[in-house]
Amino acid sequence: MYFKLTEEQELIRDNMREFARTYVDPVAVEIDENSRYPEEVIKKLAEGGWMGMPFPTEYGGAGVDYLTYAIAVEELSRSCAATGFTMSVHTGLACGPIFNFGTEEQKKKFLTPMAKGEHLGAFALTEPGAGTDVGAATSTAVLDGDEYVLNGVKTFTSNGPVANTYVTFAWTDKNDKRNGMTAFIVPRETPGLSVGEEFKKMGIRASQTSEIIFKDCRVPKENVLGKVGDGLKIAMNSFDHGRIGIAAQAVGIAQAALDESISYSKQRVQFGKPISRNQAIQWMIADMHTDITAGRFLYYYAAYLKDQGLPFTKEAAMAKVFCAEMCSKHASKAVQIHGGYGYCKGQKVERLMRDAKITEIYEGTSEAQRMVIAGNLLR
Numbered sequence: 049m050y051f052k053l054t055e056e057q058e059l060i061r062d063n064m065r066e067f068a069r070t071y072v073d074p075v076a077v078e079i080d081e082n083s084r085y086p087e088e089v090i091k092k093l094a095e096g097g098w099m100g101m102p103f104p105t106e107y108g109g110a111g112v113d114y115l116t117y118a119i120a121v122e123e124l125s126r127s128c129a130a131t132g133f134t135m136s137v138h139t140g141l142a143c144g145p146i147f148n149f150g151t152e153e154q155k156k157k158f159l160t161p162m163a164k165g166e167h168l169g170a171f172a173l174t175e176p177g178a179g180t181d182v183g184a185a186t187s188t189a190v191l192d193g194d195e196y197v198l199n200g201v202k203t204f205t206s207n208g209p210v211a212n213t214y215v216t217f218a219w220t221d222k223n224d225k226r227n228g229m230t231a232f233i234v235p236r237e238t239p240g241l242s243v244g245e246e247f248k249k250m251g252i253r254a255s256q257t258s259e260i261i262f263k264d265c266r267v268p269k270e271n272v273l274g275k276v277g278d279g280l281k282i283a284m285n286s287f288d289h290g291r292i293g294i295a296a297q298a299v300g301i302a303q304a305a306l307d308e309s310i311s312y313s314k315q316r317v318q319f320g321k322p323i324s325r326n327q328a329i330q331w332m333i334a335d336m337h338t339d340i341t342a343g344r345f346l347y348y349y350a351a352y353l354k355d356q357g358l359p360f361t362k363e364a365a366m367a368k369v370f371c372a373e374m375c376s377k378h379a380s381k382a383v384q385i386h387g388g389y390g391y392c393k394g395q396k397v398e399r400l401m402r403d404a405k406i407t408e409i410y411e412g413t414s415e416a417q418r419m420v421i422a423g424n425l426l427r
């Protein structure tokens with residue numbers, strides 16, 4: 049067993065760190081304040097081959113393993129969690145299911161421009177009445193000739209207002225709760241697809257989140273993803289992959305909180321000495337580093353299992369719940385170390401604490417992760 053990244057993984061991690069320093073750090077505060085989608089940064093990510101990292105080069109990807117991709121998400125999120133999430137939801141939840149379940153034709157037509165970063169992807173599953181309880185969805189898809197007619201409202205769709213390609217889900221057989229939901233690939237320009245309410249959020253404000261409305265939206269039969277009735281399976285499989293990305297995002301946020309805390313505590317003088325000389329501060333910093341390292345190894349392990357072709361559902365859920373809760377706890381501790389200044393705009397830790405919270409909610413809440421873990425242990 050080797051606790052060491054390969055030279056290639058280290059190189060890609062360092063390249064992403066450099067990319068984030070150069071292109072993301074200079075805009076991170078502004079895009080948060082204005083809730084602005086950083087189109088120019090996403091374009092640069094695309095040019096650098098970062099938007100389709102774990103997919104084969106024949107489909108426009110970079111052909112690296114999932115662990116390397118997750119490490120890149122961590123490094124990007126260390127600078128800006130919203131930009132890290134834009135890349136992660138595009139890669140894990142939109143490109144991922146097309147790669148894993150799509151036909152050769154779908155991979156060429158939809159995945160290739162997405163993996164090249166020419167098209168941005170979104171994953172529209174959640175509905176106003178169906179969050180954790182995915183089965184409570186009400187969207188329907190009715191076959192009419194060679195087309196399915198989609199009707200329904202999806203909510204909280206990340207990348208929703210700016211995406212080109214949506215992976216979405218609707219009932220093709222409402223009476224079959226297990227095998228009645230089907231996944232579809234829907235291009236943005238399809239008549240009947242529109243962007244509804246756009247949400248103003250506490251954190252990851254540069255990530256764009258909206259409703260997606262399907263009103264008599266006609267989607268050709270060939271855009272069914274996987275088999276008719278496989279929707280629920282595809283959604284759950286996509287979450288397994290996506291959760292590794294969210295765990296990595298959480299570790300990136302927590303690492304940034306630690307970076308800021310070390311630097312600030314060495315500079316801030318109270319009682320005639322830097323606050324870092326107090327054991328109370330040292331212990332917070334020691335705990336942060338310990339938990340971050342533990343979280344990092346949890347997501348590395350889940351990604352490693354995935355790369356080996358081994359089952360990783362439980363490990364992805366474990367990584368996600370641990371890293372998310374660890375991230376929220378330590379982002380709050382980082383604000384504590386910064387005192388009153390940490391509570392005000394102008395200190396990065398204020399943004400980190402707001403960004404941290406969402407990692408406990410999306411791609412399955414912490415409670416949902418525990419259901420997955422317990423379900424695996426108790427079956």
Ligand SMILES: Cc1cc2nc3c(=O)[nH]c(=O)nc-3n(C[C@H](O)[C@H](O)[C@H](O)COP(=O)(O)OP(=O)(O)OC[C@H]3O[C@@H](n4cnc5c(N)ncnc54)[C@H](O)[C@@H]3O)c2cc1C
Pocket residue numbers: 137171172173174178179180181203204205206207249257406409410411412413414415416
């Ligand atoms: C910023 C943001 C981005 C998002 N991006 C996407 C996206 O791109 N695509 C997408 O499809 N969705 C997306 N979501 C939706 C997200 O996945 C859901 O918000 C999440 O799954 C929780 O659903 P809910 O908000 O309806 O909460 P609910 O399901 O109503 O849950 C409320 C609370 O009850 C708890 N709870 C529910 N059921 C149980 C139970 N059985 N046992 C114990 N506790 C339970 C939950 O854990 C939570 O604490 C996003 C959400 C946000 C806020």
